[in-house]
Amino acid sequence: MATTYRAPSFDYVRPPELDGGARGSPHPVIIVGAGPVGLACAIDLTLQGVDVLVLDDNNTVSTGSRAICYAKRTLEILDRLGCGDPVVDRGIGWRIGKVFHRDRLAYQFDLLPESGHRRPAFVNLQQYHLEEAMLERLLELGRAEVRWRNRVCGISQDADGVTVRVATADGEYDLRAAYVIACDGARSAVRDFLGLEWKGQVFRDRFLIADVHMQGDFPTERWFWFDPPFHRNQSVLLHRQADDVWRIDFQLGWDADPEEEKKPENVIPRIRAMLGDDRPFELQWVSVYTFQCRRLDRFLHGRVIFAGDAAHQVSPFGARGANSGIQDADNLCWKLARVLGGKSPPSLLESYDRERVEAADENILNSTRATDFITPKSAMSRVFRDAVLDLARDHPFARRLVNSGRLSLPTSHRDSALSTPDSATFAGTMVPGAPSADAPVRYGGRPRWWLDLIGGRCELVLFAHDSAQTTVAEVREMSRQHAETARIWVVARTEADADSLGAVANAVVDADGILAQRFDAKPGTLYLLRPDQHVAARWRAWKPAAVEGALRRVYGIEDDTHDGTQSRAA
Amino acid sequence: MTLTTAPNLAQPDDFYQSLIDAHAGLDDGQSTLLNARLVLLLSNHIGDLAVLREALAIARAGVDDRSEGGLDP
Known part of the structure; x- marks a missing residue:
């Protein structure tokens, strides 16, 4: 078949282990699979200062037609990883979906009806282009090692680490790692080696x-x-x-x-x-x-962590495969980096399991509902499906029932153990556990996007008081108390205010009040954002003990003297 | 709100005749489609998911009871 694309070919290099040369200490992290999820993990961990080794059984990028639609949240994650631009520049942005029944339009949706966001609702791009952009970014960072045509052929773990058996054309060898992230896709070999059950259903359609x-x-x-x-x-x-x-x-x-x-x-x-x-x-x-919808019971198995299709598989209607996989990486890597650095206990990784299992269930639910609408399972479900499509022509209520795929949105981890429940009332859907909204702001005298400025660490975001003096005094005290665990931002309304605050904190200007509106902020409102840009906590007024408690919760640090109840009451 | 199962139709016989008349001249397939359209229209009018689920449960229970009865006449 003709093709517009020439896949790169990467060189296999004989691993030093085959000749007796071996790393003295275990690898902090071995990633199995150099697809979009494995590469997202590799880039993210590299940015967090963790050495990674990536193993891939092939020597090129994805072939054929696989993932194509990357959702806004995924693009924002790629931005944080430093490879959003080539994906968006090369890809095709879109936000309108049309559903036709027979020869007529039945339903139309707009996935991003408001302006003031850096990224569109979706960008379409062949998976091989995405992988190339991600690989280029990983190589540019220069620290990670990728071994092509190195296939994992066995895996075992003990309390101290994981032993990975690797097969090459020149023979087999063993590697040792503190953690392994299995990103080896829907047919995950790592999953098979651990004998894990892959539960779900296959849809009887082709x-x-x-x-x-x-x-x-x-x-x-x-x-x-x-x-x-x-x-x-x-x-x-x-x-x-x-x-x-x-x-x-x-x-x-x-x-x-x-x-x-x-x-x-x-x-x-x-x-x-x-x-x-x-x-x-x-x-x-x-x-x-x-099409299949399946997932593992748990994504965390000792020191082996599953992400992407290796952990969960959905039907393609809704573009929830690659998107959820990259969101897995976004959720996991800062936690793993903290655990490896001894800054958080290994139990922090449990929150990866809970949050991403929750996301997988949400994705499987949506994708199953769409597939059931597209492929009705019984004569009566076919009758109802056709009745919905018929009614949709003339009756707006039925258009909302037409389901050709509910397109990927990030999961709001509403019940996350890392979140601090609200103690005041906030409007909107950006609840603790949800990702931060984007907005145009000014920073350093230039127009910037909010999400481009934050991430990789905890952020404390104070919306300026009416009095600049009050703000300066509060930020000084805030810096004294929290600057070691979080970066401090002030959101000012004018450039002049930002200039006067710039000496005490990172000051952004929210001239049109879009950020404040999306955060439902009032003067003095304070947000705590996680390193993956999700909201951890928010208050109408700063209380040091409450912030310290919320930070400990984000980092999974148990503290006998300050349990959650006391912190909230403080 | 809960599902009303107490009498609520002012003219029950007129309603029943209208329901039967609506199916006049239709084959089984067409009647099935009409019923489906009717369920969807009325469900949207009711709107309250709890009420709809209650109605679905009562409707389903009646069918399950009948099939059990069929096994042991």
């Missing part, structure tokens, strides 16, 4: 996935058809990717023969019928998939 190179005149939107004239009784999904490559998913039904359906002589007429004209196109990739 989908043909085609990457087509063509000059398409479809708008840059997600288009989904139920029962279109060109593919009767089934559904079709169309996404635009970079380089004039379009991804088309044709629902085929359970009885379709995957080998027959993959043949170009069967694929080409389907695409021709959809295009409705004789414009030229080239097939770049064709495969037939069944």
Whole structure:
């Protein structure tokens, strides 16, 4: 098949361990799998000062049509990792989704109807381009080691660490690590070596996935058809990717023969019928998939931690695969870095398990509901599905029931043990546990994006009092008490205020009040943000003991003398 | 709010006739679709998920009871 993409080929290097050369001390972290999730972990840990070794059984990036849609939150994480720009620049931004039933528009949604955000609702990009951008960033940081064509063939662990058996063309060798992150995908070998149960369901349906190179005149939107004239009784999904490559998913039904359906002589007429004209196109990739929703009971198994598809798998409707995997990395790495540095107890990692299992369940629920709508499991569910689509033409209420995939949103970890429950009333959906909203601000005399400034450590964000003197006095005292554990920010309303505060803290200007509005902030409101930019706690007024208690909670530090109740009461 | 199962229809016989008339001349497939549309329209009108779940549970229980009875007439 023709292709617009030439995959890079990375050199296999004979590992020194095969010749008796070996690292004296164990590796802090070995990452299995150099896909988007493994690379996100590698970059994040490198930024946090942790040496990582990445093992991959192949010597190139992803092939074929895999992840394509990266959600706003994922782009913000990539920004923090330093590789958001190449993904957004090369990718195709979009925010409008249209759902058609037969020959008519049934439902339309706008995923980001407000302005004042750095990143769009979604960017579409072939997974191989994403991986290349991430690899480039990892190599630029220069500290991590990636070993290509090094396949994990066994794993065992004890109280002190993990022994990883690695197979190469030149033979096998052992590595020792304090922690292993398994990012080796839906068919995770690490999962098999540990004998872990992979629970869930397979959907009795088949989908043909085609990457087509063509000059398409479809708008840059997600288009989904139920029962279109060109593919009767089934559904079709169309996404635009970079380089004039379009991804088309044709629902085929359970009885379709995957080998027959993959043949170009069967694929080409389907695409021709959809295009409705004789414009030229080239097939770049064709495969037939069944969809599954599964997850591990736990993502944390001693010193082996699972992330991405190795931990949980969803159907593609809703773009919740790669997005949730990169969000796993975002959640895990700061915690692991603290544990490795002896700053937090290993029990902090339990919060990774709880938070990301919660996210996986949310993603599996949404993806299962969408798949059940697209592929009804019984005659009656088909009747209701068709009734919804019929009613949606004329009745707005039914449009909200049309489910062609509820698109990836970050999980708000509402019940996280790392969060401090609100003691005052705040409006909006940005609750403790949810990621910080973005907003345009000024910093250092230049326009900047809020999320571009924060992350990687805890942030204390004070919205300035009406009196600059009060603010300065409070920030000075705050710095004295918390500067070792958190970075302190002041949000001022004018450039002049920011200038006068700049000597005591990092001062940003929120001239249009967008940040204050999104944080539901009043003068004196204080937020504590986690290193992954999620909200940990917030108050209407600063109380040192409350902040100290909240910081200990974020870092998972048990303290007999200041338990949570006392801190909140203080 | 809870589901009202006490009499609430001012003209029960008129309602019942309207319900049956709505299906006049339809085959089973068409009638099934009409019922589905009706359930969706009325559900949206009710809106309250707790009330809807209560109605679903009562409706389902009646069906389950009947099939059990069928095994042991």
